[in-house]
Structures are given as structure tokens and as C-alpha cells.
Amino acid sequence: MRDTRDRGVSPVIATVLLVAVVVVIGATVGVFVTDLASQSQVENPRAALTVEQVTFTEAAETDPDYKGGCAVGYEVGFEVTLRALDRADRIYVIVRSETGERLKTVWDDPTVADVGETKFLANEDTGNAAGVDVDIGKDGSDDWALCPDESATLEFYGQVGERTWQLTSYEYN
Helix, strand or coil: CCCHHHCCHHHHHHHHHHHHHHHHHHHHHHHHHHHHHHHHCCCCCCEEEEEEEEEECCHHHHCCCCCCCCCCCCEEEEEEEEEEECCCCEEEEEEEECCEEEEEEEEECCCHHHCCCEEEEECCCCCCCCEEECCCCCCCCCCCCECCCCCEEEEEEEEECCEEEEEEEEEEC
């Protein structure tokens, strides 16, 4: 015969274990939701750029074998000025043209001291520190100019750690 005093032990243990599991699951979900809420409130650091189209003539264009030259005698480039910056590890451009896309760093580890600085984006770096060789023309090689009869889209991005956000884009047609 069974002792009647042992019957209530199993339901009590089951109830205590069920309450413990519910508390642990509730705490885990609470921490997860709180973490998501705090991440969604983080704003992207502020950085502002202006982009202006410019034309220029390379001395090498007088050579008919120079594959970067344009038939009209000048190439298209872009002056990009950093107007404002909170923080960024890198500011880069993705140039999309008829041949695909290229990613080039414009400012690496920029600081507030770089605000007001202008970089020149073109086929060549123009031999100075402010130049960025973006090779943006339709040839698809590693060295080709953007000519006036071509088109390209320049998308500028800021990056802090693993976070990336778009700053601005510029269409050239």
C-alpha cells in the first residue's frame, strides 16, 4: 500500500519548476527586448559632404595612345568637401558606372580638423594628397577616365566600426 503523504510532493515540485522556468524565460526575453530598444535609438554620427562636378585636362591626353583620355580633350572629376563631422572611422565612395562599381576610401579616420578639406575624385590622383584615383569610366580597366558622354553615380558612405550609413549620392549624366 502507498503512503498518502507522498502524493502532494510531485505537484509541488512541478509547480516550483514551472514557475522557475517562466521566470528565467521572462528575464531572458526582457533583456533581449531592452537591448534591441537601446540599439534602435542609436543615431548615425553626423557627417556632411558637398559634391561638385569639375572638368580638367590631363597632360597625358595629348598622347593619342593614352587610353584614359576623352575624345573631347577633357575629363570629368568631382570635388568633394567635408562640411561637417561628428565622428567616422572612414568615409568612402562607391562609384557605379557602365562597367560596374568601385569602392574607394575618400577619408580614412577623418577628424574634425578635416572639416573644410576638399578631395578631388577623378581618373588620376593628380599627384597631390587631396586626390583620389577612382577610375570611373566605362572602359572597365583599372585606369580609365570619366568622359562627358558617360554617366556615373557616386554614393558616399560613413562608417564607424561595423555600422555604415549613406551620407549623400550624386548622379552624373
